[in-house]
Amino acid sequence: MSEQREHWGGKLGFILAAAGSAVGLGNIWKFPYITGENGGSAFIIIYLICILIVGVPVLLAEVLLGRYSQRGPISTFKLYAKKHRPFWMAVGGLFFLTGLIILSYYNVVAGWSMGYMVESVIGNISAFSSSGDAAQHFNQLVSNPLWIIFWQFLFVAAGGLIVYFGVKNGIEKIARLLMPIFFIILLSLVIWGISLEGSEKGLNFLLKPDWSTVSYKTILIALGHAFFTLSVGMGVLLVYGSYINKTDNIVFCGIMIAILDTMIALMAGLAIFTSVFAMGFNPAEGPGLVFHVLPAVFSSIPHGGIFSTLFFFLLSIAALTSTISILEMLVSSIMDETRLSRHHIVIGASALVFVLGIPSALSFGGWSHIGLWNLNIFDVMDYLSANILLPLGGMLVAIFVGWYLSKKDVLYELHQGFGLTTTKRNIGRVWLFLVKYVAPILIFLVFLSAIGVIK
Numbered sequence: 001m002s003e004q005r006e007h008w009g010g011k012l013g014f015i016l017a018a019a020g021s022a023v024g025l026g027n028i029w030k031f032p033y034i035t036g037e038n039g040g041s042a043f044i045i046i047y048l049i050c051i052l053i054v055g056v057p058v059l060l061a062e063v064l065l066g067r068y069s070q071r072g073p074i075s076t077f078k079l080y081a082k083k084h085r086p087f088w089m090a091v092g093g094l095f096f097l098t099g100l101i102i103l104s105y106y107n108v109v110a111g112w113s114m115g116y117m118v119e120s121v122i123g124n125i126s127a128f129s130s131s132g133d134a135a136q137h138f139n140q141l142v143s144n145p146l147w148i149i150f151w152q153f154l155f156v157a158a159g160g161l162i163v164y165f166g167v168k169n170g171i172e173k174i175a176r177l178l179m180p181i182f183f184i185i186l187l188s189l190v191i192w193g194i195s196l197e198g199s200e201k202g203l204n205f206l207l208k209p210d211w212s213t214v215s216y217k218t219i220l221i222a223l224g225h226a227f228f229t230l231s232v233g234m235g236v237l238l239v240y241g242s243y244i245n246k247t248d249n250i251v252f253c254g255i256m257i258a259i260l261d262t263m264i265a266l267m268a269g270l271a272i273f274t275s276v277f278a279m280g281f282n283p284a285e286g287p288g289l290v291f292h293v294l295p296a297v298f299s300s301i302p303h304g305g306i307f308s309t310l311f312f313f314l315l316s317i318a319a320l321t322s323t324i325s326i327l328e329m330l331v332s333s334i335m336d337e338t339r340l341s342r343h344h345i346v347i348g349a350s351a352l353v354f355v356l357g358i359p360s361a362l363s364f365g366g367w368s369h370i371g372l373w374n375l376n377i378f379d380v381m382d383y384l385s386a387n388i389l390l391p392l393g394g395m396l397v398a399i400f401v402g403w404y405l406s407k408k409d410v411l412y413e414l415h416q417g418f419g420l421t422t423t424k425r426n427i428g429r430v431w432l433f434l435v436k437y438v439a440p441i442l443i444f445l446v447f448l449s450a451i452g453v454i455k
């Protein structure tokens with residue numbers, strides 16, 4: 001290993017950085033639109049169950065594995081896989097690949113949000129008379145390769161700069177600064193949304209379940225999203241976990257991260273659906289919800305430009321604290337395995353991610369006809385990573401912690417910093433049961449049903 005492993009300044013630093021990773025485009029851009037497409041609160045209920053019985057246990061397993069090994073994913077598997085070592089090292093490689101895929105297209109949407117923030121400041125986002133107008137403006141921008149690649153580049157560079165400064169001076173500092181600002185802006189947008197006339201229709205949509213649209217596919221989407229939104233299943237939390245001190249309570253931290261992430265997704269849903277319904281727009285707009293419908297909503301209210309700027313600033317912060325976590329996972333994996341310096345790796349990895357993202361960036365313009373299964377490159381990346389690679393990664397982490405490591409070591413690591421009262425021992429047992437049996441079996445069943453083996 002080339003440099004001594006850094007650690008977080010404290011527990012709060014870890015919680016904010018990991019919550020920063022978890023809270024991202026998944027919460028503000030994706031959660032509202034997939035909720036809109038999949039039956040509103042019926043979807044939310046399934047999603048919450050997935051978070052509780054699969055997401056949180058696997059999240060804890062991943063953080064635990066990182067703190068236990070004090071290494072990135074590839075080195076961790078190399079060190080502890082006594083049996084089937086090549087297979088497990090390939091799993092480490094799969095995490096790396098998943099990170100590359102997610103980061104490549106994630107930076108594109110992140111770039112849109114930064115571009116939209118500037119568009120809002122110059123007054124371009126508050127003059128639409130319908131969502132059709134707003135959609136046309138959006139399509140014009142995203143099919144312009146210069147616009148899109150410029151913002152994508154800027155976003156990659158911003159993330160690279162933060163990770164360049166390391167764990168404590170880069171990632172933790174930025175998370176401590178940005179997460180509180182994020183929360184205050186989101187809270188003001190929720191209050192604003194609820195105060196609009198007609199917002200009750202949005203509340204109704206979020207509270208009254210419509211079960212008629214629910215199918216196995218819905219469950220797969222909810223499960224995939226639970227992993228995506230918690231940043232579980234590709235080694236990001238493993239790497240963040242490897243920077244935690246042995247005296248910190250990872251059970252508390254893990255639960256806090258999940259609570260913050262879920263609360264923020266629900267708040268974003270509230271802010272968006274109250275305003276979308278109040279202004280009479282369609283909630284099932286798909287990925288364009290935030291970029292087509294909201295600008296039209298902002299156009300139809302007084303001082304819309306200010307809210308629009310705030311909203312896209314919020315989205316950019318959320319995206320930035322997530323992209324840095326993925327980049328850090330890539331960087332840390334290489335740092336563990338080579339003698340290269342952090343600085344060189346950050347520059348190389350950022351350049352690679354930028355280039356890999358270009359096909360996704362062009363998916364809305366010149367390259368929209370290229371793709372697979374009727375999806376463009378961007379959508380293929382999104383579907384593949386969120387619905388297949390992350391649940392698969394989560395299942396493998398659960399199997400590794402539940403079955404490959406010794407039960408004694410795993411529980412010892414869990415209780416370090418957590419404590420050993422009878423209740424805490426019971427929590428440990430329930431957790432291990434969920435990790436060993438419930439999570440892998442459920443994920444597997446959902447996979448089978450998604451590919452049509454079980455009907």
Ligand code: PHE
Nearest residue numbers: 022024025026027228229231
């Ligand atoms: N959790 C992030 C979000 O909700 C996305 C992400 C996935 C980040 C996987 C890191 C790892 O947007």
